[in-house]
Amino acid sequence: MEKSNRCLISVAMITKNEEHNLDRALGSIKPYVDEIIVVDTGSTDKSVEIARKYTDKIYFYEWHDDFSAARNYSLQFPTCEWVLIYDADEEVREDFAGIREFLEKLPDDVNTVYLPTLNYLDWDLKKTEIASTARVFRNGTVKYENIIHNQAIYKGKIVEAPFTIYHYGYIWTRKLRKSKYERTRNLIVKLLNETKDLPSQERVYYLCQLYKAELIGSRKYVLYDIVQEILSIITSDKKMPSIGLEVLFMHSLDLNNKGFREEARNLLHFLLKVEPSNPDPYYALLAVEEAEENYSKVIEYGEEFLKKIDYVEKNPEKFAWTIISIKYVPSAHALLSIAYLRYKNVRKFKEHFSKAFDKSRLLPHEVQKFVTALLKEIAKTDDSTFSKVLNELAEILRISAEYELKISVFEILEKITNLHVEFDFSLFSPFLNTRFGTLVLEKLKSGKDGLISYVLGENEEEILDKIKEYGIEGLIFFHENMSDDDPVKLKILNKLRKFEDETISGISNALIGDINLRKANYSLALDYYKRASQVFPELSRFIKSVLDDLKTKLDPTIEGVFKELKEFYIKNKEFMVGNLRNFPKAELERLYLISDSDFAKYVSAVNIAVSNKEMAKRLFESITNKEDFQFLEYKYAKLFEESDKDEDLGKALDYHRKAVEKNVNLGDILIGTYRFDGFYPHEEFGNSQDKIVWVGNISEKHSGLGVISPIRVWRKGEKFYYASPFHTDEAIKIYKERLKTHKLPRLTVNKKYILEALSYLNASDIKLIEKDDEHLKIVKACTLELGIEYSEVSKNILSYELINTAKEFNSALKNVQSGVLFYFVPDFENREDMVWYYPLFRIIRTRKQVETELRNLGYTHIEHFVFDENTRAVLFKRK
Template sequence: MSQERCLLSVAMIMRDEAHNLDRALGSIRPYVDEIIVVDTGSKDNSVEIARKYTDKIYYYEWHDDFSAARNFSLQFPTCEWVLIYDADEEVREDFAGIREFLKSLPKDVNTVYLPTISYLDWDLKKVEVASTARVFRNGTVRYEHIVHNQPVYKGKVVEAKFPIYHYGYIWTRSLKKKKYARSSTLIRKTLEEKDLSPHEEIYYTAQLYKIESIGGKVHEKYQLAERTIRLLKEYKALTPIALEVMFLHGMDLYAKGLHDSAEELFRWTISFVSENPDPYCGLAILYDAKKDYEKVIEAAEKFFENKALVERFPEKFVWTIMSLKFSASVRMVLSLAYLRLGNILKFREHFPKIFEEAELTAEDPKKIGSYILASFLQLSDEQLREIEPEFYETVRFCRLHGVKIPLLQVVDKLQHAGLTVRDELFENAELSNFEKLVFEKLKGTNKDLLMDWLFGIDRVSKISELGVGALLTYFQFSSDDLTEKLKVLNAIRKSEDSTLAGVAYALIGDLYLKNGNFKPAIEYYRRAIEKLPEVSKFLKVVVDDLKSRITPEIDGTFEEIREFFFKNREFFADLSKIYPIEELQHAYLISDSDFAKYLSAVYSMDKDREKARKLLEEIKAREAFPFFYYRLGKIYELSNSQDDLKKAYEYHTKACITNYNLGDIALGQFPFDGFYVCEEFGNEDDEIVWVGNISENHSGLGLISPVRVWRKCETFYYVQPFPTIEVLQQYKRKLKNFRLSTLKPDYGNLMEVLLNYRLKDFQVLDFELDDYRHLIDSACRELGSYLSSESRNLLSFEALNIFPNIETFVRDFETVVMFYYVPDFSKKEDIVWRYPLFRVIRNSEQILKLFESLGFKEIKIESLSNNLRVIYARKS
């Protein structure tokens, strides 16, 4: 370019840049008078390409020092101004005004800052922006630092909006490895060998942190970040390069869940540079994780305010702005924060921009779409109805970007909110078989689809695979007509499995009996007896009845056969091992039947107790489900409401009355009979703290009621029904015949206590002596201790958990040592609540008050295990 004066030179150092040079030099040539290229040892054809644009090519022997090479290049420019330019950069049309701008500058201006826009991905969507000193009056600048060299300049500085576009961060794996090895080696060498100023040490430590973050020893990042922060605090300043470390390290802390530390770091950064968008980005995201939505709004709004400044005046920002690539995420948490706080107008102001910015920044659309959908699913029904258009806009975004939509959860939520489930929710989606059935149901089919899902269109093969329980379930709950049921049963009666065949014969007999076809009914019952003799006791009764009176009012054999095969099982198998749990939870979406609702309720109890309760209470034919009242009891027992806990007790009791097998769930040997000898104890006004069926985990062995309530009075917790001492004694004798877990101190516990409290002689309560005699004898032989009816010392193993009037046992003793058990009071599943032998529970405070009231002066309580405690009390 011929000009009246030599205004602008380019100074470039390069090595093996053949893949970049045409772009870099071709784009800059129209705007400059002179191009200086210094080659530091290229082995490709970089020099030949450079000659197409300039004849001013010089050579410099590389000495592992970028600043030395840069300073060498600065001796050759002849123009008034010098532009420092790299081979992995380019300029565009927006650089065109640079010459007129330079001509207009006063003589006291020596340095011009230009914005650098660095691309981070091949789609050129993720960017970072930084304004750096790039243009200098010739002879006024030199460089320092061996890596990522920095200019040292003097005189007045101005900023100009002529961006340079940088591609050097879009690295292939081989290039990344090469650059890492070169840069990290040089920096480590400098940090180890040179006597650096605080500013230089911060600079190189921060640079090494960035290099290790990109592709090196990631495990060293934390130490480098902490070293940078320590140096900054000693230096009492925040250098531009350290800002990048603060943001990256803050986001790492956030990712680890260390939100308080991340917040402290971001706030500290803001105290130095409040116009930086980066820390506000971090704060907005971490406040969203904390569910502090007012602070989300405050931080996110400030982020976008500062982001606008960066976009308007990029030349003013002398540090790298790293958070621009997270704009869509910040917009997302901002809009959702407004929604959660009920500000629909502000939500709608920001929401459409989420997807626009996601396209520009190339943020992971799957994360964004999934997060928004998950947030929408947590809204109240009223809120969801209000933002229905935005909901479906999100669905379209997810579909466009291949985001997996949780269809069952979405349909569930939409229906619960009273919204139409649009067909577009299923369009272009790879549907599971269950999801196809949901879609079919939504389109208005009158067919009950539950059996299609459970057993498929070809019922016979699936039922044969799953066994007799599946056959009984199909027979009881299928909506198939008589013809179809007979077809299935007739195919199964030909099975080589005699159990399947025999039950199929019996069920065919039931169908004929119900429809008044008595002769074939009798014939099929007889064949069932031949195939399956073990059920003949049920079948012969029906056959004998039919011989004496021909009437369809005679009950068939199904109920007895079901009871025989199911016993105390709720379903024919552990369905969660056969069908996806999410499908079980949503069975009611493909069927309006009671069985579908029951399935969904049972498998939703842990996740959504209220949903399970509503589904159960919608069931009409409750007698079809032997565990129905047990399930209702389970739901209400988890509440803290006194009314709900009373309901839990009522339902658990009713469950045992309607299904005797629930009297002994664990062993299955002692069905509920209501005959549990108890004594009147307690006050119905005392607070209920626990309700449940203890036979889920243990067994009352037919002596102790499976359904119990724990109540709290001032001095202890007590159980209702309250079994008598005779019952407990018989229970302890009977327990020896079963392999059930026990809550009893063991030999190690006894030895520890006797050693700690030096009991040479002691008494043991008659109630406990037989059960613990072998432990006592062994311990006494080892320690030289002995039992004595005259001893003033009492050792007890169970009394504190059995007797409410403990003072009658301990009043006359000088020293008392008592083992006792307490539950974790925050866990309703704790075994102590369920242990049949226990009638009383005391917490430590109650025990201390009890022994103080009895005149004991020295009192110690020790924990021996999670539940086991020991109290040592001495009167003098």
């Protein structure tokens, strides 16, 4: 609008070294004001020269580290009715034009006008905060106090106006950030330290300003103490300046990030009582509830937050404090979209998703955060919900590509693969730029199997090198997984049969014979079988049976030598798995994405078993030829071991049994000496209906030395936990003899524990029940040290095995006056505890069970000792 001749608005500005801002500030404000006053406080750049382009009313003031003094000096020069306080790092836009008409219509009793200031916080101008402050005053009605963050002191009626000023002063270079921080902080600290009679609410105000200053410095460790003082004054005064809303909001976010969520909640509810219209606490409450996955509350606070923010954006002039959470609007939409997805509310998910990626407000690292969270949530949805959000999934991938984000898409790919839904797989290309990723895409787009390319290489030279490196396993793998119809297969086998290694050469000839046999090229097949026998005579025994069959009938369905060769060379071995150890585990977990082969499924299942048991189970179950994998049942059993369901533990037992029957080497995993033979003497004991508490193959950590079954179950009986099969006394005796010649882990009682227990027992003599040389030597050394006689006829006994092996104590404690029984218990929460695996043990008793049995035998004085994680002892005496 056109300016009237009336001198309505003067601008009052103080400046120093603002040449990079002044043109923008003065150029934007000049059309809407009548007079510009610039007070320079010591510029050494071109600030004054630039200011002269817009005004000749330039004054100079010597800087004394006092903003209020400089501001008050500038206020003596304006001549218009109204004074606008304006800074060099600000700007106005076209909407500011209405301020003249607004001021002309104000009644005479209005002296002060609040205007909204929108603060930009980043160079992309995406992050903002907004607050309304006193900016326009009737000339002569205002003065400023305090040396830093000076406060306007004004009288008369106040009104709000919707004419926004845009502030760039929080976008700093590192150098400027440091200088502004140091200047601001030092002035505030000086004011707080030197002004002894500062009113409490003013002190709170400057403490809040100090908090905000320290946020940008390197002394963040002082923030907590500052907040504590602020809270102390507020609690005492029952009053808080508006800036306190900002600081306590930021503090609540810190509390939440630290995990102090209840404290954060209490503080935020307090802030809402102080100012119910403030949207900031709603966002922080949303963050608190999201951290605890209380998604109904996330929805409640998130929707309320967005309503409050909408009001702020439409009425910014009504807020006399900074609304910080306006920059978190996209985050709120993202969190709400996740919450609604959890509740399968696809309509609301789509509504918020469409607003979550507001490019005008988001920075790349925030996009990364939201994308990662949303992909994770989408991957967890049920199949029905997943199929309804495919368009949003596609948009996430497009956004991720645009921002060049690093994201993992494999979980989503797995979901799409399992559901067989239509999708534009090219959207995954930017995130699958590794060799493995390329093979995944090829499989998805064309169905091409990528197993050989991944494991052995893309071309003949690479494949030959890998087969040479992997040896017979590599050759068998190559033959099994490359189609006979692929011309490359014969080329490579022909090159391999010329290798100097007679084993590789001979087997290659035999495999070419198999190929020709399947194609009914009998003459060629016989020729290559003959060559194979000549190169590597050991193959003759495999080839002879094939030749005998061919003498009966020329039939292409006759089985060649491959199956017997593979069984001979690979039997009881985990085929090729060892050769893949150096491949990335994340890729091996998803090998099935590049191949439908049983091998790919097996490798994926083995590698993903720890992180995703259900997926591993599905993959194991989907393997067609389970007999080809010597460790399949063993690996499958491991998936059920940690369950607390009887059904699952029963499956673990069943598969462990099948595993050792199929692969006898699994009967002695640790030392590999005693193959499984099923001959492990045991007695009928317990009840098969008793609850299973543990199941496993004990030879993983120990060895039954051929007399104690490697497959063990621990059941909970009426009196104690017991092992099944329940090995016999004779088996224990043989096991202990064999153990003497093996260096295996042993559960032994520490000499220190024996000394302590015998000291408490205070018996004159003692004997050891078990005739174990190692423990006998230790016990005799302890008796010498304590001055106790060791006697085989003593009625005072010591045992380190009885409680863990004996079904009852009657016979062992007959005529015993007193004694110490050492025993071992496992950590019941840790299935890897050695006590479960220890072959010697067949019983585990709890403290209560031990005491009950001893009292039933007439012992009245009973004391218990806990020595370490597993070792316990009980001391008992008769009257």
